Amino acid sequence: MSALGVVASGPAADAIAVAVPALLEAQFASRLFAQDATLWGEEAESESAIRLSWVNLARTSRPLLGEIAAMRDQLRGEGVDRVVLCGMGGSSLAPEVICATAGVDLVVLDSSQPDMVRSALVDLERTVVVVSSKSGSTVETDSQRRAFRAAFEEKGIDPTARIVVVTDPGSPLDEEARSGGYRVVNADPNVGGRYSALTAFGLVPSGLAGADIEALLDDAEAVADVLSADDDGNPGLRLGAAMAATDPLRDKLVLVDDGSGIVGFPDWAEQLIAESTGKQGTGILPVVVGSTDDPEAAWPDPDVTVVRLTGDDDTEPTDEVVRADRSEIAVSGPLGAQLLLWEVATAAAGRLLGINPFDQPDVESAKKAARTLLDQGMGSSDEPAATDGAVEIRALGGTWLGGATTVPQALEALFGQLDADRGYLAVMAYLDRLADADLASVRPGLARRTHRPVTFGWGPRFLHSTGQFHKGGPATGVYLQVTTAPHEDLAVPGREFSFGDFVAAQAAGDAQVLAEHHRPVLQLHLTDHDAGLAQVREALSAPAAGPDAKGSA
Structure with a gap:
């Protein structure tokens, strides 16, 4: 038997107590595994009808x-x-x-x-x-x-x-x-x-x-009966409720590996949750952090629920693995079982949020904008608001940049747009995520500096993940986009555009759609990759101001 454990505390546990009975009354789990397309309302029915075969994949x-x-x-x-x-x-x-x-x-x-x-x-x-x-x-x-x-x-x-x-x-x-x-x-x-x-x-x-x-497949099949049962112990219902039924809604879900043995699982869960739920002005924003010591996990804000992925020893975790004084969930189980668990939980969260968890309307809008820019033969060709060394500065989504002419000043202007209670910062790096991987290390420091959750996404892969939430979720984010001139461009065989043209169009299209949704976007373009990246990294690594910064003594 492949065990799954979902243990919650605080507001997450309260959400389970309130929402799971409603899911049981609706027979959500058994109807889901029977591929009932009516579970998410009439508007979602046509899409749901052709998107539910995943419940049986462990066998099919x-x-x-x-x-x-x-x-x-x-x-x-x-x-x-x-x-x-x-x-x-x-x-x-x-x-x-x-x-x-x-x-x-x-x-x-x-x-x-x-x-x-x-x-x-x-x-x-x-x-x-x-x-x-x-x-x-x-x-x-x-x-x-x-x-x-x-x-x-x-x-x-x-x-x-x-x-x-x-x-x-x-x-x-x-x-x-x-x-x-x-x-x-x-x-x-x-x-x-x-x-x-x-x-x-x-x-x-x-x-x-x-x-x-x-x-x-064996591990997924071993938990299918548990996840399809209309039972208050169903871990999929419990996780979905803890994610999406807190009152008021805690719409930041901090994902941290705490000895699960599953490498990189938060990145997969991030795209599943963000793209499935971030629409119609609501949703759950996954925030992937590297350690339980990172600010969002160690000192969670009132709009945050922390999910800790713990070790699987074929036993359910005990209440001691979660903190009773805050909204927290501990999840355990082998990889195959967890893949199915999180899919069920996300489908349940969609019902609780009142949205269709199977479409991605704002991903399509960004794709369309990128294609239009490619057809026009342009990426980001507008003049920068300022140039600082090897970095061009552009601001979209309002007149918030003010008189900023340097990278540090522009960052401060962007951070000044953050909602102190509900906001988040999204760093979107259209760089080589392998060669430039070290840039992601600035994330915890930015969380301490801004006092708010920070996501870090590599473009264009995040467009199929948090990119949906950025545009379709609540208007609480501010966005930092880093683009670069490549060391050397590369032709796309049989196409009139190069890879450099394409990635520039993707970045520009994403920023354009965000601006149309009145989201503040700061674009930092590296005209010289190495010099510009060093300059941006230094500006992003500046220490938090004052002793009251999150995580400070």
Whole structure:
């Protein structure tokens, strides 16, 4: 038996006491697993009707196991042991967690940033590329596929022998790939991207990399009966209630790993929760922190619930693992079980919030804006408000910049727009998330400096995650966007735009839509990557002002 534990304290526990009985009365769990599309209201029904097959994936994905194992054995026999995944959102985040937890190597390319794309185009003699796109029309993934196809051809390697396509049956990519002689694995079309961890999108790259995907399905199947039961001990109902039924709503959910043994799980949960709930002016903003000592976890604000992912020893956690004096949840269980747990909880949270947890309207608006800018042949071509060294400064979403002419002054002006009680700061870095990974270390210091929760997202991957909440959730955020001139641009084969053009358009489109929603956006563009990044890092690392800063003595 794969145990799941969900123990709550404070307002989170109160929310469970109030909301779980209502979910039981509605028979939410059993109706969910019966794929009842009416659970989220009439407006959501048409979308829900084609998005609920994820509840049965622990059983329905079993036929994939043999196909994936045979493919892996064949590739290994040919000396192909490096797996690259081209995908965005749920298509990349679930395999990243699965493989990292299993301790097997997977190169995840979920970026349009030219330097990061180029860094993946190596060791081609031993590389297989999994191209994952549900719709088959995702521009990021199509561009990455084109780059790898050209790189294989340049090396004299047949791309049809080295590119595996995962997509929905009948998608444009499905038809093109099959006609071109590529290997295609179809995913269940009645599962949305962020609920697709146990479909072909999660299993194909993970299995090819060497993860034990059968054990993953076993762990999910072992808890399916518990999660489908209309019972007050149902951990999915308890977690969903603790997330979404606090009164008043604590709409910041701080996610911290506290010895779970599951590597990177908060990043996957972040996109599931933010993209599913952040709409119609409400939602839950996941805040991923690196340590229980980070400000949001150690000194949580009144609008925060802390989730600690604890170790799984096949026993439920006891009440001692949560703090009785604050809103906190402790969650334990093996990875496969937790993937299904959080999907159920997020679906329950959607009902409690009164929103459709299966659409993502504001992700689409940002994509549309980026495409328009690409068609116009531009990224961010407007004149900067000021230039400070190797950094261009631009401000959108109002006249809040004032007379700021330096990076530190511009940051102070942005931070001045923060709501002291409900606000949050989102740092959005359109950089190479591997080469520039150290920039994320500024996050805890910014939380201490601003006295508010801070999220850190790598562009463009966060667009499929917190990007939905930024635009569709409550208007309480302020946004810091960091973009860069690449060390060297990279052409997209067969397209009129380069990767540099594309990532610039994505950043500019995102900022444009945020500004249209009257959100303050500070854009810092690095005209010289190395010098500008050092300058921005120094400004972001400035200490908190005064002894009353969060986390100070």
